[in-house]
Amino acid sequence: MTIESRERRQPWILLSPALTAVTLLLIVPLLFIVVYSFWLRSAAGADTPGFHLDNWQNVLTDRFYRDILLNTLKIAGITTVFCALLGYPAAYFIARSRGNKLILLVLLMLPFWISYIIRTMSWINILGISGALNSALLALGIISEPVQMLYNEATVILGLVHFLLPFMVLNVYVSLEGIDINLEDAANSLGATRWQSFLQVTLPLSLPGLAAGGLLCFVLGAGTYITPVILGGPRDAMFANLVFEAIIRQLNWPLGSALSLALLAVLGALVLIYNRYLGMAQLAKGLG
Amino acid sequence: MSAVTLTDIVKRFGTFTAVHRMSLEIPQGSFVTLLGPSGCGKTTTLRMIAGLLDPTEGDISIGGRRVNDLPIHRRNLGLVFQNYALFPHKTVADNVAFGLRYRDVPKSEIEGRVAKALELVQLPNLGARYPKELSGGQQQRVALARAIVIEPDVLLLDEPLSALDANLREDMRVELKNIQQRIGVTTVFVTHDQTEALAMSDRIIVMSEGRVEQMGAPEEVYNTPASEFVANFLGASNVLAAESTGVNGDEVGLTLPDFPTLAIPRDRAPRIAGAGPAKLVIRAEKLQVRPPGPVSNGAYSIDAKVEAVDYQGQSARYFLRAGQHQLQAINMIDERPLPAGADVSVSFRAKDCAALPPETRE
Numbered sequence: 038m039t040i041e042s043r044e045r046r047q048p049w050i051l052l053s054p055a056l057t058a059v060t061l062l063l064i065v066p067l068l069f070i071v072v073y074s075f076w077l078r079s080a081a082g083a084d085t086p087g088f089h090l091d092n093w094q095n096v097l098t099d100r101f102y103r104d105i106l107l108n109t110l111k112i113a114g115i116t117t118v119f120c121a122l123l124g125y126p127a128a129y130f131i132a133r134s135r136g137n138k139l140i141l142l143v144l145l146m147l148p149f150w151i152s153y154i155i156r157t158m159s160w161i162n163i164l165g166i167s168g169a170l171n172s173a174l175l176a177l178g179i180i181s182e183p184v185q186m187l188y189n190e191a192t193v194i195l196g197l198v199h200f201l202l203p204f205m206v207l208n209v210y211v212s213l214e215g216i217d218i219n220l221e222d223a224a225n226s227l228g229a230t231r232w233q234s235f236l237q238v239t240l241p242l243s244l245p246g247l248a249a250g251g252l253l254c255f256v257l258g259a260g261t262y263i264t265p266v267i268l269g270g271p272r273d274a275m276f277a278n279l280v281f282e283a284i285i286r287q288l289n290w291p292l293g294s295a296l297s298l299a300l301l302a303v304l305g306a307l308v309l310i311y312n313r314y315l316g317m318a319q320l321a322k323g324l325g
Numbered sequence: 326m327s328a329v330t331l332t333d334i335v336k337r338f339g340t341f342t343a344v345h346r347m348s349l350e351i352p353q354g355s356f357v358t359l360l361g362p363s364g365c366g367k368t369t370t371l372r373m374i375a376g377l378l379d380p381t382e383g384d385i386s387i388g389g390r391r392v393n394d395l396p397i398h399r400r401n402l403g404l405v406f407q408n409y410a411l412f413p414h415k416t417v418a419d420n421v422a423f424g425l426r427y428r429d430v431p432k433s434e435i436e437g438r439v440a441k442a443l444e445l446v447q448l449p450n451l452g453a454r455y456p457k458e459l460s461g462g463q464q465q466r467v468a469l470a471r472a473i474v475i476e477p478d479v480l481l482l483d484e485p486l487s488a489l490d491a492n493l494r495e496d497m498r499v500e501l502k503n504i505q506q507r508i509g510v511t512t513v514f515v516t517h518d519q520t521e522a523l524a525m526s527d528r529i530i531v532m533s534e535g536r537v538e539q540m541g542a543p544e545e546v547y548n549t550p551a552s553e554f555v556a557n558f559l560g561a562s563n564v565l566a567a568e569s570t571g572v573n574g575d576e577v578g579l580t581l582p583d584f585p586t587l588a589i590p591r592d593r594a595p596r597i598a599g600a601g602p603a604k605l606v607i608r609a610e611k612l613q614v615r616p617p618g619p620v621s622n623g624a625y626s627i628d629a630k631v632e633a634v635d636y637q638g639q640s641a642r643y644f645l646r647a648g649q650h651q652l653q654a655i656n657m658i659d660e661r662p663l664p665a666g667a668d669v670s671v672s673f674r675a676k677d678c679a680a681l682p683p684e685t686r687e
Contacts, residue, residue, distance in 0.1 A: 219408060219410035223410040226402055226404035227475060228424050228428055230398050233398075
């Protein structure tokens with residue numbers, strides 16, 4: 038075997054375990070879902086194989102699904118904006134702090150050591166009827182009766198921000214770290230105030246990180262179903278909850294498949310748009 | 326009037342003192358170099374003049390005005406960084422125009438001034454490019470154009486040439502000095518490269534461990550080093566322990582083993598007051614290495630043996646042993662150098678020697 042042909046084959050040999058795993062665990066099941074989405078669930082409860090467009094017609098025309106999809110995108114959007122507003126200053130602080138960066142980054146990662154579900158449920162202890170906040174307000178005499186603060190859209194967004202903030206901070210941090218510290222000094226020396234040099238230099242150069250963090254927060258936020266279950270009310274269902282309902286409760290796999298593919302298509306389109314303008318490399322940087 | 330004045334500047338970082346009580350006057354229009362190894366405080370000093378660092382003690386004046394409390398963006402300085410620090414998301418023209426936009430320069434005028442600055446650094450017609458599309462040397466020129474287009478009171482250069490490769494560095498050295506002279510801007514240049522310092526400066530300030538070792542014209546610093554550190558830092562020098570026999574008229578007497586008794590000019594030993602321990606300093610290129618034989622009149626001569634030769638084409642560096650001393654000599658050569666193991670005669674003139682008192686440091 039020549040060196041050249043070996044060099045050409047080597048990447049594929051190294052990639053093969055990962056490719057096998059991705060194929061077996063992601064692509065094949067996804068194809069099953071695609072096939073399933075064209076089946077029909079008969080009244081008797083058995084699935085009828087075939088090529089039926091009924092599920093798709095249902096998903097694409099039913100206003101109920103459309104409204105929940107729009108609501109899901111709205112919640113994900115608001116969450117992303119809050120993550121950006123809260124995460125950017127935090128990332129900037131970490132990137133510009135001297136010496137203790139590692140500690141700050143470890144603190145940032147610390148929540149990941151606790152299950153996401155536990156973290157989400159902890160809000161019940163804080164905001165619930167007999168939670169910490171109500172107890173404190175009662176003790177201070179600000180309120181006379183416990184207030185129900187949980188189970189609405191705001192608490193869903195709160196839970197999502199809590200969950201997703203580290204992703205935003207990490208992405209923005211990575212892009213800020215990549216900016217030459219001398220650039221701000223250079224801008225200052227040329228007459229720009231610190232705020233002006235931030236707006237003119239640092240912010241534009243960190244936009245790729247902000248966009249990558251935003252995409253992650255949005256996609257993860259739009260795909261969540263645990264947070265609305267734990268922190269939302271009956272009307273705060275998000276799109277993933279519909280999939281859960283269809284598949285687990287109604288055992289209607291064909292409909293659930295069509296619903297999940299619809300969500301995948303919407304979020305996939307967003308990723309494609311992002312990739313078109315900013316490239317996936319930035320996202321990989323933020324995750325690494 | 327001096328353009329920049331430092332008065333008793335001290336800079337401490339925690340318990341570490343980066344700059345010890347430094348005073349300095351930089352004349353209007355001059356090119357002054359802060360020279361020293363890394364960690365000597367030269368960049369710290371520059372950053373204090375720039376306003377990027379606050380001095381712990383002392384005053385900084387620019388153009389006769391105390392600027393300690395003046396933030397960097399109001400100091401009107403041109404700053405050039407080692408890594409250029411060009412704004413990667415802005416075109417070359419926008420980079421150069423950046424400072425003008427904060428200076429109430431009318432929009433109509435900006436374009437013309439940017440074009441003029443780019444012409445001065447020999448980069449006309451590149452305004453629409455982005456920095457990453459330029460070579461290192463071109464980026465450095467853009468950084469220079471960006472710094473001088475605002476007509477700064479002082480131009481501050483922080484190792485601006487050290488990221489360039491050797492040939493380009495020499496070209497840029499000449500060009501930088503040329504541009505500086507043409508626009509007549511007071512310039513403070515920081516470098517660890519003695520060749521750059523000697524070639525470009527009106528005055529060199531040699532620093533070591535936060536202290537000024539010597540200030541003076543390049544020839545003065547080179548020929549009459551004020552300390553062993555300066556002697557070793559600027560080129561290769563032989564520094565040998567000796568004994569002063571005291572001042573005798575215009576001369577200072579020096580004795581050391583294996584050497585004839587030396588009488589060196591008084592002005593080459595300004596800090597020797599009387600008899601006592603001293604140091605003899607002779608630059609490596611002032612030692613003439615020849616096959617044994619008679620030497621020219623008035624020169625001292627000692628016998629030595631070549632231990633090793635470092636051939637450098639037009640010159641050779643000899644490592645010599647003369648009695649108990651190890652010496653270095655750098656000589657221009659014709660054809661081939663003297664071989665290792667050869668017995669040689671090493672000669673030097675009295676005026677090529679300098680004498681220093683033994684090191685005293687508080």
